[in-house]
Amino acid sequence: MSDKKRPDWVPEGAGAEFTTTVMKGVEGGHDGFRGNRSSSGPRSGPKRRRFSRDEYVAGVRAGDRNILAQTITLVESNSTAHMALAQEVIKELLPDTGGSIRIGITGVPGVGKSTFIEALGLSLIAKGHRVAVLAVDPSSTVTRGSILGDKTRMELLSRDKRAFIRPSPSSGTLGGVTRKSRETILVCEAAGFDVILVETVGVGQSETTVRSMVDFFLLLMLTGAGDELQGIKKGIMELADSLLINKADGDNKVRAQAAKAEYNRALHYLAPATEGWHTQAYTASAMTGDGIDNILEVIDKFRETTGKSGVFEQRRRSQTLDWVYSMVEEHLLASFFNHAGVKEIRSEVEFQVVEGHLPPTVAVQRLIQQFENAPPLEN
């Protein structure tokens, strides 16, 4: 793929406005600001400067790519001081957010997500949009920044200044990754990106996580591999607003059409992911470009339909509230498990329960009582 030449379908002018747009993700240190420390050797490159709240806000609003990238780094930081500043920045930017369509794209490894995103992104910018591509990969620390490795798959898009590509945030709890990704979406919107594409690999909990932060959720599938092989569960299909059978090119075209019909039949028996919207299957090829514009039309139609019915706005509101309560939940859980009093009796209570000396319900009462009432070291 490295010597990939521009395919015929690539819109004219795409990739023409060259710039280095694949931003580095959080690296090294847990606070994401390793670049500020004099770690080793002579300093190379320009010194990274910390900005004030107002500088971050003004830079993002002005669409300054460097400040945008640094604001996201701030948002992704786990240090308490950075988090506090990030919240101030986001609070200021909030009125400028929300003006995009947020599209989640999932599918098993190798289904063609990155290639598809490049095709979709190029088509979108040719239509006058500004596209931000983010990744959510809560599954491992090793693949962090895997979008960077995908550079060859998004070669043209990554060089176009109408697009902005951001690798996955550094590792952490799923909740932490969710917060970072959601806040990154907001920052990109404030910077004027009107289409946000969120790629996530179809494993574990990440689909549900991404579904909870996007308006439209697209499931990419393969034909000829069988459902079990694809690891596609009914549950995932039920999250999707469209199914797209990818790689519908060459010998695969006919099979892709057959798979489409089959999935459309299956979809009749599933509850729709979005009220008032009928999830359907389509075919596409990120390679030839077939079906790319069609799926954009489907997304337009989705926005129009759900916008009129109010479902679009309703979902955004409930997603925001869900987010609030999932953060509350996380905070409470962390406080519980870090509580000195709870820590003190926990192993003894666990022992009593598994030995059958203490009913689980009583164990819960003891632990909660310890957490709520007893000062940590009193008994």
Ligand SMILES: Nc1nc2c(ncn2[C@@H]2O[C@H](COP(=O)(O)OP(=O)(O)OP(=O)(O)O)[C@@H](O)[C@H]2O)c(=O)[nH]1
């Ligand atoms: N024939 C054909 N091959 C494709 C198409 N889209 C992608 N591929 C190929 O499929 C392989 C995987 O593509 P990627 O875009 O990296 O897939 P991905 O889903 O992003 O993979 P992960 O990031 O590893 O989860 C690459 O070799 C692509 O060239 C397509 O439409 N047709």
Ligand SMILES: [Mg+2]
């Ligand atoms: Mg990929």
